[in-house]
Amino acid sequence: MKLRLCHLYPELLNLYGDRGNVLILRRRAEWRGIEVEVTPISLGDKLDPKAYDLFFLGGGPDQEQGVASADLVAKGPWLKEAVEAGAALLAICGGYQLLGEYYRTSTGETLPGVGLFAVYTEAGNKRLKGNIAIQVEELGTDRPVIGFENHGGRTFLKGARPLGRVIYGDGNNGTDQTEGARYRNAIGTYLHGPLLSKNPHLADYLLRLALQRRYGEVELPPLDDTLELAVNEAVYRRFLPTKGKW
């Protein structure tokens, strides 16, 4: 079995340890004997929608994100075609915003996005940052998905399904308790940390989504996640606003 992973703009969108997600996906696949091929795709490169099972898009500082956004919007149709055909995708923070319909700046300017997720983002005053925990139903477990968020933009769902419900933290906009967005096998989220490091359940869910396009339902043999799960639980509990409430 082979997983073909496309890492979009690795040299531009690389804030907050996001590249760690690619490493984690690679390791968790390789530990199960699944071969992984990572292809970096950047400015001006062509993107073959049929060539990849999983796309990864991180967040970046303003200027890098600005550089990447125009190119990404141009690649948008290819990316949408791939997702429509069943490819999995993970977009974090700035990458998530770019895949929405648009971003409205503080001066009222509207920057178009790819429109993969039915969401839009507006500039906010205070940055929403801190430790965050969410509940993701599809994972079929009470174990939360935890991470760290740091974003100025407020994202609102325009029909998209959220990735999860906020347990604590701000999520999409700090008001409606939603976090992230889903469309088919694509996931957008504000959680970094990097996201997959302390959430092995989410990492494996993503691997299964990516592999099922070509291999159908795949049963992943369990790994020893003692360390991952212990850290997930310890960090989750440490930042619970009122201990024992949940």
Add this chain to the structure above:
Amino acid sequence: MSSAAACTVPGPQRVKWGENMLRAFLAIWIGRLVALLFRWLKRGGTSLPGYLALKIDPQLMGRLTSRYEKVIIVTGTNGKTTTTNLLASILRAAGLKVVHNSEGANMPAGVATALLARRGEVAVLEVDEGTLGLVTRQVKADMVIITNLLRDQLDRYHELEQLAAAISRALAAIPAATLVLNADDSLVTSLSQVRENVHYFGLARTPWSQATTSEVLEGHICPRCRRPLQFNFYHYSHLGNYYCPQCSYSRPPADYEARELELSSAGARFDLVYPAGKLALRTPMPGIYNVYNVLAAASAALLLKIDPATIARVVATFLPGQGRAETFSLRDKRLTLMLVKNPTGLSVALKTLTAGRGKATYLLAINDLAADGRDVSWLWDADISPLLQAPYHRIICAGLRAGDMALCLKYQGVKEADLKVIPGQEESVDFLLGEPVDEGLILCTYTNLALYRRILKARGAVSEVTPLPSLSGTP
């Protein structure tokens, strides 16, 4: 997207000594009294005197520095403290009466505390890069040295571009100041503005320069046309020889250039080539980042017309202050304690500490308190390959974020059997002391540094490095 260009900034309010005399005297008097009190209590290292004095007289920094012959500000992400201490030592060796702030106290309250402690002819002030504007609004600096702008505690200064814009505004308030800038950092050179009094220092290609880099980079977008920059080579992080393939923006020629660099675990030597000559320098501080610190301090000293022989003599013996890399002996072990606060710092620390070293146990103590930065995702942006290749006996992960550190190492290839997660700092030291190796290397974030030093001292550790004499006048 923010645009910071062409802002009109009021000039420096050079405060006249005459106005609000009572307020100023009260501020100075109370500030000194509090400082004296702390001295009696044998509790140094606080910024409280300056904090209280600034509450009484917010213009105090301007007032206190207005009578200095020279005011020099050192700012940037990494290397501020070492550069400040080294420059102060050089100027002092040249016979000048120097005042400067001690390690870490680089916020306005710390700056004011140092200025209150005593009077001098020259002030060398380490200023936090995020609050530079608060200082330049009233302190009419004659020279500003900018070491580098690297990714550091992003949840505080979330983006470097905004930071650069803020520094640019802060510099606009002191148009007459000479700028001493790192030519190898494209973000720093973008701050040169339209000035004539700009001098660049930089490092020529070395045998260690690399065509590519495995670190996550920042600041590699052309500041002029915003296209990605190309690099002929990298020294470390995004420091190197860059050019823009679209417009003419490129690394400026360095007026003060380090050439023929030789690095070893015992230090470094290089030739500093400058407009009026060439100066051979040798430093006992290892690591390429210290080459930059020496280069910045020596270039500034040459600009201040200090005798080159004096500069070389001080550089040859100068060792960084406590906490940068401190070595202790404890029982049968040699323990090194080092501060790491961002991905570049961790990358460079690992490269330096592992070079040529035999079997050792490493202890990485990561906290996420406000002074450390709440977000620890930066651990994954560091290049830890030197550690992976080192003959480590074991790697202990400690601190509030011990687990995050351990996961980062696990996925980068450290076997779980070689990892030990011990969040408690005391317990982690005890475990380290029980290891069957002679050497222990402790890398820790800001709030762990003082804690580990205290734990080591409590167990009888003897410091091998003579700490610098206290430089702010307090014992």
